[in-house]
Amino acid sequence: MMVQRVLAARNISHARGGTLLAGYFKILPFFMIIIPGMISRALFPNIVACNQPSTCQAICNSKQSCTNIAYPTLIVHILPLGFKGLMIAVILAALISGLTSVFNSASSIFTVDIYPNLCYLRRDQIKNQELMIVGRLFVVFMILISLLWIPVVVEMHGSEIYVYMEQVMGFFAPPIACVYLLAILWTRINELGAFCGLMVGFIFGLL
Incomplete structure (x- = not known):
C-alpha cells in the first residue's frame, strides 16, 4: 500500500520527500493514540x-x-455537539481511506501477479475488462472475509483490537521488509525467491 503511494509521485525527489515527511508523521500516533x-x-x-x-x-x-x-x-x-459529528465524519473518512488502500493493493496484486498464473496465461493475453471484473470480485471476497473474521478477533482478544493489530503486523512486517530490502540491495533476487521468502516468513510468523 505504501509502495503504491510512492509510485504515484511525480518524480524521485517528490517520492523521497514524501517518504521522509511520512516518517516524521509517524511521531503523531503518540499524541493521537497514547495521550488520548x-x-x-x-x-x-x-x-x-x-x-x-x-x-x-x-x-x-x-x-x-x-x-x-x-x-x-x-x-x-x-466535545460539544457539532464537533462530535465532525469527529465521527473524520474517523469514518480515515477508515474508508485505509480500507480502500488495502483492498486496492490486494486486488492489484491478485489480478496482475496471481490470476494470470492460475490461468496459465501471460498478462497481455488477458483482456483488461476481464481483469477489472476479477479485481472487483476479489474486493468483494476480501470484504466478506473481513466481516467473517470480526467474531474471531473479538473472541481471541476481546476489546483489545490495537494489540491484535500490532501482533498481526509483527507476523507479516518482517518478511515484507526483508523482501523490499533485498530487492533494493541485491540484484540477483527474482520473483520466485521473493514469493518463497514471503511464504516461509509468514508461516514462521504464524507459528
Whole structure:
C-alpha cells in the first residue's frame, strides 16, 4: 500500500520527500493514540479502567478490558455537539481511506501477479475488462472475509483490537521488509525467491 503511494509521485525527489515527511508523521500516533487513551483513563476510571471481568462485561461487553471505548468516551463526554459529528465524519473518512488502500493493493496484486498464473496465461493475453471484473470480485471476497473474521478477533482478544493489530503486523512486517530490502540491495533476487521468502516468513510468523 505504501509502495503504491510512492509510485504515484511525480518524480524521485517528490517520492523521497514524501517518504521522509511520512516518517516524521509517524511521531503523531503518540499524541493521537497514547495521550488520548491516558487522558480517558484518568477522566473516566470507572469506565475505561475497569479491572473486574464482570464490570467490563457490563460496560463494554468484554471481559478483558474496555480500552476500545477510550477515544469514543472522550468524544461523547467532552466535545460539544457539532464537533462530535465532525469527529465521527473524520474517523469514518480515515477508515474508508485505509480500507480502500488495502483492498486496492490486494486486488492489484491478485489480478496482475496471481490470476494470470492460475490461468496459465501471460498478462497481455488477458483482456483488461476481464481483469477489472476479477479485481472487483476479489474486493468483494476480501470484504466478506473481513466481516467473517470480526467474531474471531473479538473472541481471541476481546476489546483489545490495537494489540491484535500490532501482533498481526509483527507476523507479516518482517518478511515484507526483508523482501523490499533485498530487492533494493541485491540484484540477483527474482520473483520466485521473493514469493518463497514471503511464504516461509509468514508461516514462521504464524507459528
